[in-house]
Each structure stands twice: as structure tokens, then as C-alpha cells.
Amino acid sequence: MNSPIRALPRSTSRSLCLAVRLALCAAPLVLPASALAEQIVQRYDIAAGPLGEVLSRYAQASGAPISFESRQVEGLTSPGVRGSFTTEGGFAQALLGSGLMASPTQDGYQLLQASPATDALELGPTTISGKVLGSTTEGSGSYTTGSTNTATRLALSLRETPQSVTVITRKKMDDQNIQNLDDVARTATGITLTKIGTDRSTYYSRGFEISDLQYDGIPTNISENYSMDVMSTSNMAIYDRVEVVRGANGLLQGTGNPSAAINLVRKRPTQDFRLGAELGAGSWDNYRSQVDVSGPLTPTGNVRGRAVAYYNNANSYKDGSGRDNQLLYLVGEADLDDATVLTVGATIQKDNQNGYDWGGLNTRSNGSFYPLSRSTNLNGKWAHLDRNNYTLFSDVTHNFDNEWKLTLAMNAIWSDADFLSAYPNRVSGDNYRMTVSQADYEDTQFALDLYATGPFELFGRKHQLMLGANTRQDEFDAVIKSATNNPTINITDFDYSALPNPILNAIGADYNYTRKERGLYGASRFSLTDDLSLILGTRVSWSDYKVGSPYTNDQYRENGRLVPYAGVVLDLDKHHTWYASYTEIYKTQSYYGVGNTLLDPIEGDNYETGIKGEYFEGRLNTSLAIFQTNLENMPEALSVSPTCGVTGTSKCYEAGAKVRNRGFELEVSGEPLENWNVSAGYTYSDPEYVAGSSKGSDYYRKIPRRLLKVSTDYRLPGVLDQWRVGGDVYAQSRTAADVTGYRIEQGGYALLNLHAHYQINQQFSVQYNLNNVLDKTYYQSLPTSNNFGGLYYGDPRNFAVTLRYQY
Template identity: 30%
Template structure:
């Protein structure tokens, strides 16, 4: 019977994570035809190929991967994607504003985020807003070079959000949360089998969250809706289609963040609620996604898949940016100047992908192959309303500043600021050759053609920027060796190629970043395969990376190319110690240097430990307790902000009434640690001790 696990041999090679492999047991796939209940079996056995493109176990995948499932997100109340990613080994979340974030892995910004395995590269690295995690079944973080996933990429990694899909049961769940800062969250998740034979089923997820913040006057309202239908078409196909929508509204957001350094040296220590925002500011956005996927069984172990994802984003904002003219605060906490802004942003993208995969036998072993083509079209347009009067005024002493101390300026009529288009065509192919029962050679290539014109959204390029068409071929090669049934090792090499949105002093795009990535690792399973331990060493050499060069006469930032190298190691052990207890412990140690061998990107902590453990109490089986801790070494940005080493501990206690009802108390930052985050581009104080109570009911 056909199932999603049949080798769809979509392969995303080791470090670039695209590799085709055959089924787990190395046996030849049988040629079978779908029957009336094949779709129900596919739902029961659905496995996300995620950011690696393969239905492989973690041990079989020749790359460092961390997976966070919906149960862990629920237990630790990670309702937003930033909170969820903070739980995952190998990633540093830099929340440098209340509505914009950058993610770092292995010393570089993660510029590829996917939903259900498809997405477009984010060449500037900035992520707008958060998604509600109630929509997702799991989040996958794959670290290392990722060029084959989207045609371009650096050596950081890939984030893949795997949305919930229909199941074979009529079921529903309701959650209700009340918490600190007037948090109110209500979510509904319902699944319905639509036909008597089970061929068609649908699922709807809706969630609403309203929440104030420890940051003065900040209030966020987020509404998310997602629906999906899947079913069997004829005797050999599965069709899936759906849509998602999110509306997010923020009052008094921080655009830019805190200035903590004094011009004469030293750093300020303000209250954790401090914000340079004004009470007239806001940042509202709407995002939409529509998708269609069709999977067809061709027989004899071959499959074809076609996917289309269309995305749009509309943002509207009125903001206030605080900066200094003298390189820092005055000793009396004055020196800040306000830069008001009113703007509109429109973005859209469409992704087409078609691939063919299968297996063949040669030289006494089975091998697998994947070939595919994709087309990505991106467009963006930005508008602003110029300040006519009342802007660029000095702040009062910041320790006395309140949100109503800076008056709203007069803005002019809406004007077009810039627009841009990007078209990326690619062909990808990869193969896995079974050299023996335990040794596999993985090889592949990705060929792209990139066209672009106009300006980027954040890169500070000019409207007249010229950017030549780019063509590039990136090869990959790797070896995996099954030392035993429980231990696998691997080595890999990959080219790196990434176009950049950053502009030079003249406003022209910088040349693409190029480089190489090396990785070697080992993965071992324990406790009847319930626990996986991983270890990887890595080295990346990237030439032409955009770094801040200074400010133009109009105060906008320009960039210059630089060589940046990263090396280090990652280790992680995660899984079920027993049927009633879970453990995840990970460490990342890295060094990031420039072409002179000096430390660079110093805002990224060089050592990070993350650990969590939860268990049912043996003497009270209805009670589950858990805690997680994150320790980061010191980090700083020269002459701007710094953060000494610190640790944050979060806890929860859950009581299960029966199979349907559960009550859970979460207490975050239980030690009330004071710290700042986002020092890459400023600073924001983390939330002090806070708590919430959640009730879940399933029926």
C-alpha cells in the first residue's frame, strides 16, 4: 500500500541537506497501486521530510538536526516561534526590536525559513513578527550549509515549520491561557473526516492571543487561522490544499532598541520596562499563505510531486527610532534624538517546485536519485510618509522618559520609497550510491540562475541599482558510514553561495558571498532507540560577507565585504529516558574570526548550554514537573552594548485530570535574572519572572 514514507527520494544533500536515500531496511520497494484506503494509511504514517527533504530518522540524516514537537512547545508555553526556537540547540535568537528578530547558527544569520519544506531565502536575515506555534506539529532546525534547499544559502542552517495536517479521527482540542501582563490566549484545533471511506479529511486551527508586556506600553494582539484538506485522487494520487492567515497588531513597538553605552565609557542600568517608543506608535501586519500539493505514485518505486506556495505580507507602521549623535548617552542620560517614521510595506512570493524521485538496483546494491526544478518569484514595494514638522527632536533624560514625552509629528502624503523584484530558477539533482551495506556515497549538484532589479526592503540600496544576472553551480559530496546498528558517522563538503541585499556606500548591491563548508559528525542511539546522541565539528570559510561599513550622509547604513570564518562543535543528547520522562541537553561552542584572525560578530555568545527535563512523579502519576535552563557566555558589540554570562530558568507543573483535561502552571525566569538580548543591533531587557495558567481540553 502506498504511503508517504515510500522513498520519495527527494534528497537534500548532507551539509546542503539534499540526499536521496532508499528505505530504512535497504529492501527494494514494491510496485503497488493505491486502493481506497491508501490515504488513511498515509495519514497514519505521515513523516515530515522537512528541511532535509527526506523521510529519514535523525540518525540516518547526515546533518545536525534538532526537532521540537508540539508537546514540548505546549509544556513550556512556547506560544510564539521566537520562544520555541530559543529552546533548540545551536540557534541564537537576537530579538533586537519588539517586532524584528534575527536568528544565528554557527556564527552566521539564518537566511532560509521554510513552511512544510518550501520557502524563499531571506537575504537580509531579518524576520518580521512571530507565528503562533499552535499551528505547528513540529519545528525542525537543520544546521549547516543549505544551498540546495533554495538554490542559495550560507553555512548557518535552515528552519522548517511543519504545519498540522488532517488525521483519520474526528477530534478537537481547546486551550485557554491566562497569564502575566494581561495575557489571554484561546485556541481551537478541530479535525473532521469528510467522507465515509476516509479518503478526504480536513483540519482547522484558530488561535487568538492578546498580551501586554514587561516593556512599557507594549501591547500585542495576534489572530491566526489555518485550514487544510487532503484526499485521494484516483488510484495513484494524493492532493493537499489549504491556506493560513495571521493578523498582528502592536501598540508602542520598539523600532531600534535601547542605547545603554555612555559616550565617556561605561553602561547604563535602566529598568527592565524601559523603551524609547512613544504612545502614538504602532506596527500592524497581515500575512497570508495559500498552497497546493500533489503527490503521484508512478509505480516501481518512483514518485512525482508538484507544489505551489503563494505568500503575501502587508505591513503598516508609525514608529520612533532613538539614536545618539555623540556615540552614546551623556552622563545625565540625555543625548537621544528621535527619528519618526510612517511607512507601508507590501511583499509577495510564489514558489513552484516539481521533482521526480525513485530507486534503482546496480552492482548488487540499491541506489536512489532525485531530480527537480523550481521557480521562485519575489516582489516587494515600500512607501513612507515624510515628516513635515515636529520630528528629530531630543529626548528628555532617558531614565525619566515616558511614552507621552515625545509628541507625534506631522506626516506628509504617502510616497513610494522603492520596490524590487527577484527571480530564482534552479535545477537540482542528487544521488545516494550504496558502496556497501554500511558505506554510502552521496553526491549532487544545484544550478541556479538569479535575476533581480530594484531595491531591497532593508538593504539600503538605491532604486536604480544594477544587479547582473547570476548563474552558479554548487557541487556537494559526502560519505556516511554505519559503524554499527546504533552508530553512524559522516563527513561532507559543500560550496556556499549567497546573494546579498546589503548596499555599499553608493547604494549598489554587494557581490554575492561565496565560500566552502566542511563538517564531520557521529550519531548514536541508546535505550532501545529512544535517545539520540549527536556530535558534529564544522568549519566554514565565507568570502565577501556584508558587514557594517558606516553611515552615509543621509544617516543610512552602508556595508562593505569581508571574509568571515567559523569553526566549532555541537553536541546534543535528546529523547525519552523512560516512557514518563524526557531529556534534552545541548552545547554549542564556536569561534568566529575575520580574515586577520581577529574575533568578529562578538554579539554572538561563543558558548551556549541548553537543557530541559520533565517527568511524571512516580508517587503522583497525574502530576508532571519540568524545567529548562539556558546558559550563555558573555557577548558584546564594541562601544555599544554588552551582556555578561547569564542563565535563565523556566519551570512548569501540569496536572492531568483524565484523558481529556489538563491544567498547567508555567513560571518563566523563576530566578528573576536581569539581562539584555538583541545586542547585535541595540538592546532589549528580557522579561522578569512571570507566570501563566493554561487549561487544555480534548474531545
């Protein structure tokens, strides 16, 4: 168990500065005990009320989770926590007069009974204990969270949010050894992905493409053809959690598909000194190291910092492939006064890949699969994708005395990439021309968000209000060159290392994509009765999309577009809630009609209703959701010459199709029993054309209609309590390419992963992960035709061993 926080000498700031330097230069794993942090004073304004509710709010505000049994606090009240307190002092204030005390444990704090005669502490009754969870998941030891705000900016529990929400917590990421966004997509309920390149992933939810990522709630565009070539998502070390809100999210980000919002929430500085380190090794010479140091930079703790350094070098099961990934994350917080906090942070990431496989494999002309080894790589040693990502972010938050909070947040990303690779283009039979492209990418994204949240009173009841304005811009430039010596290979008999170095044309083609989005938004949560809440919101949005290439120059603008949002939440009993929500949709298209002009935006609406459950003080959450999405102006291919798109060689389309998607989702996450974490999700999604030339057929069969994802982790009892064991299962239904005259399809499959974790002592632990235990051979993505590649194997069986240190 962790010892209570003790006083920290004035040398703390020097110790932390030294620790930061060590983090950047392979720090040693042990520091002297004198580096333990002094309790940091923080200001709180938590009103009096039932003890359980006050503890919940205080745990969330302080980031210090506390475990207790509900009957320990039943019938007890708290005077609240108002003023400046240390973490333990705040707990003492909240528990004043209750005869209870908060004692530090490895995962936070435990509520204990104080004996007035001896001042000794006794554990309360030993039944299932409740752990009050906040939004921060680091150190919570849980597969669920206490609150999220990705859906509406209002801090609501999963049960209070009238949409489907999944949170991939820090513990789940560690247990499953999640290293990148693809790993997140594989474990998040309802999310799937396809690939057009080893690292060019496209994510889907509820039948449609996810067009934006969020960083701390600020949207970032990933919808251009080459966005994921330049945007590196190959590291999860700097994130506390990933929040996924499925369905439409136009209230906060404007234009977008009714798929999901993926919000990557960064780690923030802690009030106490912490040092974590990891060393990892795995299949195909996969080695990684990580150092994470956090704590106060001044004796009073009013300035705090955090640094994460990460390095990964790995080969691959694919011939000639490998990667080198370096990351540095720095973030600082400063209390400008008792009510105002300023945060400034930056990320530098360099991600270099050799033998980069852009085009993947191909099928035979009849759509059947070649019996090729999973190690097959059609690209030469010269192929590569080298990316540099630089991020600067900041926010300032002021808390008013009336419980209102005002936040101004900024996120800026500068990315560049150098790409050289090829895709297979069938000449005849098994012979393919390897069409080589070289590209230089530059992507600059900037976003600003100003919003306020707080309570107000109306008709004798207390309600919540959120008002905001945001703006963002994405400027994406690419210069693409072709080769003059594209080699021809026989896919059944070739040597990747013999492919000649490409000879590139001296002049390339210039491509430019510019997206601008501005909006005013607001939402209010009306407490109509003690059991019934109504959320009403709207966004007024201005969008501008401009594309320039040698073959097209076009622009689409949308001014003052209204996007309404409505939700209702009804508490059925102590544990269950019925909810329903509605929102409208519009999405700027990147398909082109005859004349090579952009199609009008997709429009539609999204409905969702369901039942949510919350048990054990929020430690276990369940949900059943039923949804329907209706989209109009969907693109339909025309039977004309392929002279459209930015290259002038793509199909031409018209906006005449309608697609309807109906489905349901089941999800469970959290702790059904003490020391047992579980998350499970089942998704059925069936998008189909309901109007247009494809009426009655399925929409985009390359993604599965059914998904099952189950993850679990269990701490063994008794003398084996230093061990945790668990695993996860991924299963999906069949997929197929949307082709005619032949068939490309793959049956459903299931994957099994296992892990075991051993706590060596208080500081050190070791973990073993075995993925694809049964060594299932499957295709992660199917091609769009039998001529141009796009077929990618999934990873074979592989292992990873991780040594962790926590101080």
C-alpha cells in the same frame, strides 16, 4: 487511555462542518460520543521483511506510532502491508502469523501478546519499550522524530542524515508553551537571535544570519531590512514540528548563508476525528484561546479537513505596549485515487501591536548601561505595528507502484503592514531625539517546487534518487515617511505618554526589493555496502536581485551557478554512525560599495563530520558534530563618507574580507528512559576574520560563542502518574558590540524555566509554566553603537496557565 476507533455514522461530515463553525466561534469543549470517527481506509505498499522494520514503515505511513520491546519482534518476519486497510487492519496485516496484536493507547498503539486460548491480551515483558516514530510528531509524546527530509528531500532518519538536524516536536512546543518563532530559536540547539524592534528578529546559527524560512520545505525570504516587520511569526499553533538543519543548505534553496534552514512543517488533516481546545492566561493580562478540529469530511474518509482558530490578547511588561493576534488555518486533503493525494490550505493572520518599540534603549556615551527599569518604553501611545499575512499553499503527490513518488508543491504569501515608531538618536549626554518613521509595507512571495523521489537498482543493490526543480520570487515594497516634529527627551526622566503625536511628511520615499531564484537539483543516496552510504548531489541555480530607492538602483544576476553537495554515512555498529558532508556556498549581498552598487556575492565552502547515535528503536538520538566554514568576499567597511545603501546614509563597503568559523556541537534528544523526555545541546562556534583589514579579530561578537540548552519532561511514577514535571535551562557566553574607543558588552548568563502538567482525566489537562524563574535581568540584544538605540531587555519572570482538552 483513548478508546479504540469505532464506526462513524454518515452524519460525520455534517458533524465536522459544525465543528469547524464552532472552532471559528468559540466551540464548546464536549461533543457527543456518536461523533467518533470510523476507521478510514488507506492504501499501503509496504514490502515483506523483518517485523520491526515493517512496523516502523507502517507506523510512519499511517501516522500511528506503536510502542514495543525490541525482543518482542526479534527473529520475526512480516508479510508486509499491501492494499487498502484501516489503521487497525493494517496493523493486523503486518502482524499476521506473529501471535502479536496492536492495541490502542493514549499515545498511539502498544504491541501485545495474543493468548490463543482465551483471546485475552497480555502485556509483553515490562522493560524499556521501543516506540517506532514517523516524521509526524503530533501525538508521538516524544522530543525526537523518526525521519526528516529538510536536508536532502530524501526521507532519512536523523542518524542517516549527514548533517546536524534538530527537531522541535509538537510535544516539546506544548511542554515549554512555545508560542512564536523566537521561542523556537531559544530552545533549538545552536540557534540564537538579535532584535531591532520588538518583533523584528534576526536569527543566527554557526556565526551567520539565517536568511530564509521554509514552510513545508519551501523557502521564503526574510533577508531584507524590513522583512520581519511584515512577516508575522508569532504563532506556532498550526505547526506539527520545526525542523532545523544547521550548516549550508544550498542544494534545495540556492543562495544563502551557511547558517541553518528552519523548516516549519504544518499540521495536516487526520484520518480520524479529533478535537482539541486550549484556554490560556498569563502575566501582563496575556489571554489566549485555541480550537483545533480535524477529521474526515466524507463517509469513506477520502476527503479530510482541519481547522485551527487562535486568538491572543495581551499587554506587556513594557509601558504602553500590547498586542492582539488572530489566526485562522484551514487545510483539506482529497484522495483523487488510490495513489494520488491533493492538499489545499490557507492561513489568515492579523497581528496588531500598540506601543511598538522599534528603537529600544541606548547606552551611555562610554558604552555602560543606564539603570533603567525593564518597563521603559521610549515610544508613545501612538506607536504601532499592524500586520496582515495571507497564505495559500497546495501540493499534489502521486505514489507509483515502483515506490517512486512525485510531488508538486506551491506556497504563496501576501503580507502588508502599517508601521509607526521611533528610535533614539543621541543629541548630547542623556538627551536623545526620537526620530519617527512611518512605513507601509507590502510583500508578495510565490514559490513552486516539483520533485520526485524513489529507489533504483545498480550493481545488485538498491539506492535512492531525488530530482527536482523549483522557482521563487519575492517582491517587497515600502513607502517610508519621516516626521517633522521629532521630540527630544532625557532618557533618565521622561513620560512616554506625553510624547506628541507625530506630524508626517506628505510624501514618502519608495523602496523596492525584488529577488528571484530558480534551480534544478538532484541527489542520490548510493548504498555501497550494508553499512556504507554515499550521498552525491548538485544544484544549478539562477539568481536575480534588484534594489530600487531614491539613492540607488542596482541589480545583480548569477546564471547557471553550480552548488555541489556530498555526504558519506558509515554504520560503525548497531547504534553508531560516522558521517561527513561537504557543500559549496554563495550568497547574494545587500552591502554597497563606492558608487552605491551591490557587492559581488559571498562565496565559500562548508565541511562537517561527526558521530551519531540511535538507541531504543530511534526513540533516543545523539550527535557530535565538528564543522568548519570558509567565506570569501565578506564586506569590509571603508573609511569614506557614509553615502551608501538604500537611504544614502550608510557606510560604504568592499568585498575583501575572509571569515573562517570552526566549532563543534553536542546534542541528545528523545527518551533515555520510559516516561522521560530530554533534549540537550551544546554549541561552540568561533567565527573570525582570517584575511582583510580585520584579520585576527572576532567576527560579529553580538552573538554568543557558546550556547547550552537543556529541556526535560518526566512523568511521575505510581499513584502520581497523572503528573508530569520538567523545565529547561538556557545559558550563553558573553557578547559585545563591534565598536572602538569604548566598550559595550554583557557577560554570560543563564535562565531557568519550569513547568508542571496535571492530567485531570482522559480529556482535560492543566499546565503551569514559570519562565525566568530567578527573574534574571539581562539584555536580549546589544546595540551596534552608543548613539542609535538597539538595546533590548529580556523578559522578566512570567507565568502561563493552560487548560487543554483533547477528544
